[in-house]
Amino acid sequence: MTEPWRDPLLPASERVADLLERMTVEEKAGQLTGFWALPSDPGAPVAPMEDDSGEPSPGFDDVVAHGLGQLTRVYGTAPITAEAGMERLASLQRQVTASGRFGIPAVAHEECLTGFMTFGATVFPGPLAWGASFDPGLVRQMAAAIGAGMRRVGVHQGLAPVLDVVRDYRWGRTEECIGEDPYLVGAIGTAYVQGLEGAGIVATLKHFAGYSASRGGRNMAPVASGPREFADVLVEPFVRALREGGARSVMNSYTDVDGVPVAADATVLTDLLRGELGFGGVVVADYYAVSFLQTRHGVAGSRGAAGALALTAGIDVELPTARCYGEPLTALVRSGALAEEVVDRAAERVLLQKAELGLLDPDWEPVRPEPVPLDPPENRALARLLAERSTVLLANDGTLPLRPCRVAISGPYADDPQVFLGCYSFPNHVALPGDLGLDIPTLGEALTAAGFTVTPDDPDVNVLVLGDRAGMFGRGTSGEGCDAETLDLPGDQAALAAAVLDSGVPTVLVLVSGRPYALGALAERASAVVQTFFPGEEGGTALARIISGAAEPSGRLPVSVPRHTGGQPGTYLRPRLGGHTDWSSVDPTPLFPFGHGLSWTSFDYSELSVDPVAATDGTVAVSATVRNVGEVTGTEVVQLYLSDPVASVVRPQRWLAGFGRVELEPGTAARVTFSVHADRTSFTGIDLRRRVEPGEIRVAVGRSSGDLPLQGSFTLHGPVRHPGTDRVLSVPVEIVPVS
Template sequence: MTEPWRDPLLPVSVRVADLLERMTLEEKAGQLTAFWARPSDPGAPVAPVEDDSGESAPRLDQVATHGLGQLTRVFGTAPVTAKAGTERLASLQRQVTAAGRFGIPAVVHEECLTGFMTWGATVFPAPLAWGASFDPELVRRMAAAIGAGMRRAGVHQGLAPVLDVVRDYRWGRTEECIGEDPCLVGAIGTAYVQGLEGAGIVATLKHFAGYSASRAGRNMAPVAVGPREFADVLVEPFVRALREGGARSVMNSYTDVDGVPVAADERLLTGLLRGELGFTGVVVADYYAVSFLETRHGVTGSRGAAGALALTAGIDVELPTARCYGEPLTELVRSGSVPEELVDRAAQRVLLQKAALGLLDPDWEPAAPEAVDLDPPENRALARLVAERSTVLLVNDGTLPLRPCRVAVHGPYADEPRSLLGCYAFPNHVAAPGEPGLEIATLGEALGAAGFTVTADDPDVNVLVLGDRAGLFGRGTSGEGCDAESLDLPGDQAALASAVLDSGVPTVLVVVSGRPYALGTAAERASAVLQAFLPGEEGATALARIISGAAEPSGRLPVSLPRRAGGQPGTYLHAGLGGRTDWSSVDPTPLFPFGHGLSWTTFAFSDLAVDPEAPTDGAVTVSATVRNVGGVAGTEVVQLYLSDPVASVVRPQRWLAGFARVELPPGAAARVAFCVHADRTSFTGLDLRRRVEPGEIGVAVGRSSGDLPLQGSFTLRGPVRHPAADRVLSVPAEIVPVK
């Protein structure tokens, strides 16, 4: 007779309950641990390790004696082909199933922030570029393609997307974020989750919560924010990605918030995440975050105590390998210091997810080793499309698009293909010398392929490539642990730009970076300026197509571009006194505002219509006409902003509520109608409860947060209302062509 837990026809809750009853404490605790199989050769190129315990890594037979929860980055740790990776994964899974009494395989997780992070897989643009696209549907398609490759290789879980809202551009992980606005981050991040989950891969939201608000933009530095900023800005994208995206996993933030490390904060990981937001999936620790409670935060004095704190807070699985959740934790349970019910709680969540993934089924088999093409032509085409739609044209005096001519390509990264990639792209993340394992054109090569004559002698136009080289922990100018002291261009790039501009030759400035930089007078002197946020393996081809006019620059800034290198933080989402005032000598007005971006054509906005009023539990329609008044086809991103002139707490001057990409041929127009529910005006009140207040709400529609030609308002009437957990999170837009 088949044991109930192995019967796939039974409800997963019944199967898991039966399995838990059969398990010993050690077997349940084994499901909460992971194993990172790293090369034994100390000279092998591998991903960097953040562990500072000084201890040697355990062996698989030591970790998986009683079962194992997860296998860490079998593909994303050292260079390995897809076939060799699946062979190694199958071998590891056979060891895991043979070691445990129940023969349960491990969940396999990998990074996927710019694509499946393994040797030879497509490197898509970095998340800041996703935000610049303002195109959730395209991001959903990209995530589905990433998930399909991971699924075929035998991977179950992806550690993405990052939903941290950018608060300080100096933070090295800005490139991993989608933008500085919670509406944009929520919309794009939710689309990514839907694409990944739709492909059968468990999406992992990170980093919950507050990571991006670290002091001075320094990685892992303490966070000191008020409860309203925390709830209304930093947590808000997670709410939407959980509710509308259906993400099945969450990863904690490394930081402490007001002195409490998130990995030990039961109020956040259980009270807020599960109690208020209704999350029922698995919380995984960021790598070594449980250990850091002992080694970096200093809130415990032993491995077991760190494990007990994290387990109590709500972290179900310790990643990347077992240190605190193995024997040190079970010893505390045996002694009565830690309730066994906490182990049961976490093990149940892990096993429920394994059952849903088919890992408890009797016919489960590891993925068959095969020579999978992880960089097929359709992926490259999609990567190029994302790169094109996320490139932002900041300035243009008419020089672009260029007809074929003689161009000189200058700059420190003009001939370095890895400068196009983010820090979580395999060639930059893993210390792999030599070739990046992919065909990646430089901008000079791409311009040559597009018909230009690339020369250093007597060019008609200079193309100056500036920006970043992404890396980790000081190996780059952008990326995890690569924080900046100021927003000046790294090194001597500003001086180089000045020298090239002094030549008198028309110059197209191309900034390929992981954060916005203060370009100073270079932006005013250049004939044109293009901003690309680490556009991936097809980035050079996309930029060449835009420069030549074969493609349109339809990206919009997901972060403001500062006018000066100091004065951080400087995002657009601030109260009135956070902007330019007569009471401070510092003017934080950006050089280019959030949402800014030009096209090959021009657009006009007209005919704003706003429903005059709605109840505090109702909705209004805001509509406007956008017309292409130029001579070529183009795309405008219609942006809707709201404001609250009088509220019980200080509110931002304006906040993005909705947006729509509108493609129009010359002379054509479209009517864009936004349905704005009163919930989209809600905020955290004095009593720390979310509320909708009656009164006037300002409306503005235009092409950026700093260019809003249409202004209006509506009135909310009725009592103060406290929205429930099912509050409306988005503002849908309808686009209708008009004559």
């Protein structure tokens, strides 16, 4: 007779309850650990590494003796083919199932922030580019493609997306974020989750919560966020990705918030995440975050104490490998210092997810090795489309688009294909020398293919390629651990740009970067400025198509571009006294504001209509007509902003409430209608409860946060409301062609 836990016809909760009754504490704890099979010579570090007092981590045989929760980055640690990776994964899974009494396989997880992070897999544009596209549907397609490839090779879980809201552009991990506005981050991040989860891959939301608000933009530095910023800005995207996206995993933030490391904070990982937000999935540790409670934060005196703190707070699985869970944890249970119920709670969550993934079923088999194309043509086409739609034309005096002519391409990244790839792409993350495993055209090669004559002699136009090289822990100018002291262009790039501009030849500045840089007078002197945020393997081709006019630059800024290097943090989401005032000599007004972006055509806004009143639990319709008044077809990103002129706490001057991409032929128009629920005006009040207040709400519709030609208002009537996490999180948009 089949044991109940092996019966796939029974509810997962019954199966897991039966299994837990049969397990020893060591077997339950075994499900809470990961194992990272690092190569004997790992080379440059590919994650924050941990080495305390020379005490080694347990070996594979010791870790799997009682079962194993997760296998860490079988594909994403060293360059291997898909087929070799499948062989390796199958071998490890057979060892896992043969070692424990119950034969339960491990969850295999991989990074997937810019695509499946393995040798030879498609490198898509990075998250800032997703934000710049203002195109959730296209991001959902990308994530579905990423998930399908991972699923095919036996991966169960992806460590993405990053939902940290950018607060200080100097932070090296800005490139991993979607933008500086929580509504944009929530909309795009949720679309990514839907695509990945729809492909059968467990999406992991990172980093819950507060990571991006570290002091001075320094990686892993303390966070001093107040409760309103924490709730209304930093946590808000997670609410939507959990509720509308259905993410089944969450990863903790490394940082401490007001002196309490998130990895040891039950008020964040249990009370907020599970109690208030209703999360029922698995919380995994960011790599070595549990160990860091002892060695970096100093709130635990031993590995076991660190493990007990993290497990009690709500971290279910220690990643990337067993250090503080496993034996140190079970020793505390055996001694009575830690209640076994805490282990049971996490083990139940892990096993329920394994049941969902089919890992408890009697017919489970490891992946069968076979050749798998990891960069198929359809992926490249999707990568190119997203790269095009996320490219932002910041300025243009009419020089662009270029017709075939003599072009001089210069700059430190003119002939570097890796410049298009983010920190969490395999070539940059694992620091491959030589073979990238992919065909990545440089901009020069792409322009040549587009019919331009690339030559340094007597050019008609200079194309100057500036920006970042992504890397890890100081190996780049952008990326994890690559924080910036200022927002000056790295190295001597500003001087180089000035010298090229002094030549008198019309010059197009092309910025390929992981953060915005202060461009100042350089942008004003250039004939055109094009910004792209690590556009992936098709970045060169996409840029060439845009420069030549074969494609349209329909991206919009997901972060503001500062005018000066000072004044940080300088995001647009700030109250009145956070901007330029008569009481400070520092002016943080950006050179190009959040949401800005030009096109090959022009658009006119007219006929604003706003419902004048609504209840504090009602909905307001905001409509405007947008017309293409230029001579070519173009795409406008219509943006809706709200502001609250009188509130019980200080509010931002304006916040993004909705957006929609509208493609229009010359002379045609569309009526764009936003349905704004009163919940989109809610905020955290003085009593730390979310509230909707009666009173005037101002409305603005336009091209960017700094260009809003249509202004109106509506009034909310009724009592103060206290909406919960079931509140309305999004603003639907309807686009109807009009004559």
